[in-house]
Amino acid sequence: MKRVMGLILVPFLLFSAWFVQPVKAEKEEHAWQDEIIYFIMIDRFNNGDTSNDYDVDRDDPKAYHGGDFRGIIDKLDYIKDMGFTALWLTPIVQNEEKGYHGYWTEDFYNVEEHFGTLEEFKELVEEAHKRDMKIIVDLVVNHTGYQHAWLEEKDKEDWFHPNKDIRDWNDQEQVENGWIFGLPDLNQENPEVRSYLLDMAKWWIEETNIDGYRLDTVKHVPKDFWTEFSQEMKTVKEDFFLIGEVWNDDPRYVAGYQETGIDSFVDFPLYNELTRVFSAPNQSLSRLDTVWAHNQNFYDNPYVLGTFLDNHDVERFTRAAIKKKQYPPARLKLALAYMYTTPGIPIIYYGTEIALDGGADPDNRRDMNFRADKEIIDYISKLAELRKNMPSLTHGTIEMLYEEGGMAIIKREYEEETTIIAINNTTGTQVAPIEMELLGDDLELRGTLSDELVRNSDGHYMIGLDRESAEIYTVKEDSGINVPFVGAMVLIYGGFVAFIVAAVVRRKKHND
The missing domain is CATH 3.20.20.80 (Glycosidases)
Incomplete structure (x- = not known):
């Protein structure tokens, strides 16, 4: 039984550890712009x-x-x-x-x-x-x-x-x-x-x-x-x-x-x-x-x-x-x-x-x-x-990194936080290639309105959006973990483990 519980805990600990975010310090002072x-x-x-x-x-x-x-x-x-x-x-x-x-x-x-x-x-x-x-x-x-x-x-x-x-x-x-x-x-x-x-x-x-x-x-x-x-x-x-x-x-x-x-x-x-x-x-x-x-x-x-x-x-x-x-x-x-x-x-x-x-x-x-x-x-x-x-x-600075025919990428920075806003104001799918030098190396952009993940690919961050849509990305160091994939594996793995646990319980009741 201990072995089964260990199997259950490992993926969930891995999954939850990814989402543990550092608590943000409170803003230095209240401002009407908030x-x-x-x-x-x-x-x-x-x-x-x-x-x-x-x-x-x-x-x-x-x-x-x-x-x-x-x-x-x-x-x-x-x-x-x-x-x-x-x-x-x-x-x-x-x-x-x-x-x-x-x-x-x-x-x-x-x-x-x-x-x-x-x-x-x-x-x-x-x-x-x-x-x-x-x-x-x-x-x-x-x-x-x-x-x-x-x-x-x-x-x-x-x-x-x-x-x-x-x-x-x-x-x-x-x-x-x-x-x-x-x-x-x-x-x-x-x-x-x-x-x-x-x-x-x-x-x-x-x-x-x-x-x-x-x-x-x-x-x-x-x-x-x-x-x-x-x-x-x-x-x-x-x-x-x-x-x-x-x-x-x-x-x-x-x-x-x-x-x-x-x-x-x-x-x-x-x-x-x-x-x-x-x-x-x-x-x-x-x-x-x-x-x-x-x-x-x-x-x-x-x-x-x-x-x-x-x-x-x-x-x-x-x-x-x-x-x-x-x-x-x-x-x-x-x-x-x-x-x-x-x-x-x-x-x-x-x-x-x-x-x-x-x-x-x-x-x-x-x-x-x-x-x-x-x-x-x-x-x-x-x-x-x-x-x-x-x-x-x-409170952050603002810089438009890219604009092409209605597809725009905007960067905002404040202290240690960088945020990327992508807006596709067109009627077709768009991809914006953002040069690595504009953001930095070994970073990952994670969507807050979806699960989209963007990483450095051959010196560019390829940000793609469906027609008439927007995304707001947090920018972090590349963790190497694909959260959507891990999440899917957790669900599959968890279901399998739950099946094993149920089988063990049924066998125990049968033996009793």
Whole structure:
């Protein structure tokens, strides 16, 4: 019997020894670039409390649909299970009629009754924090709603800029003082207005313990206001995060707002290229590398830029793929693989995980569906797990080793960790020969999304991928062990040994 047990233990010890990985040291310090953000339009996400469904009409794309704080609380575990560590919520303040999106402020100090109560919002923050998730709230200080009470108060006439359209978008004065979409433009140069907005923004932090603001329409507000704003928010909470929306395709223009103290910006130039490259096959990834080169040149810390595929202001990525007669999940998975493995903070718009379709506003704000296929959800969850456990994906250097017609190989390095990302953005199987000198000798690349193993072959690492697929490889010294083969042998050997053991037991019972 001892001999039988020995036969059983040897292969299992060999197999398990291969998978014993050294415990990674904890990251030196927490950084916002380690976060993964899930962006929710509150009204369109989940209706958890029907008692606040005032004038709800789900057939009207410009009316309230019933989403609320309770609905988000009910789905926190769903969000966390996908690996998200922070939530960005559209504005929570009281809005005027049909302001379901939150950007038509009626009262800066009250929560929107359709979403719930202040106490329920505090509960949402508390429940998120229990799950080690942060809350970022969208904040609008550029304008009010169309019918704001201040417009009728004579002593507040100078609280607004004169009612003028923006005719020249290259004229910064018009950009900052004009009324976008006819919304009353606040005059931040007025000391009373400035004080009001600063006090209000600090009050929400103190009252609810939120962790950050997504700053709406940053380029429409003077830089000196943002400088004071940034300083004041940090006095309330030192690590409070500020991510700004500077909607412009020129990274130099966006980066110009760094001087205000805003920590991060949503990366519109990268968004443009992500959509172009991944919404259809056979597009080169080299332009993405060019965007990164620009970001390195223009930003103090490009690793905290917010990367995204779609949001509430642009058509959904799924629609872009459909327009090009593509299968959206396949296209989405490639784009997500790139986003999760390259520098920046991934921001995923609710519904992207189910390939939710949507054209221009308001079609891009459809109601969430929690009964959809889980293909992309599972993929996102795996990417998040890898991003969490591999510091090179959030802190590492990045180098594109190879790009040929849509097949790209990217190397990321951080301290002792090297990771290889392979993306085949073509409609055919591709093989990329990576010269040994670019990686090193006697190494093996092991796939984390599959069991693929790549070793040095005649001075090259031949990385092959099926059409429209991606792989993330860990890089280790060559062990000489083929884990899939060993695993198969363990199963065969184990089954054989189990048969012998069963036979011995039966014989013993027969003899007894």
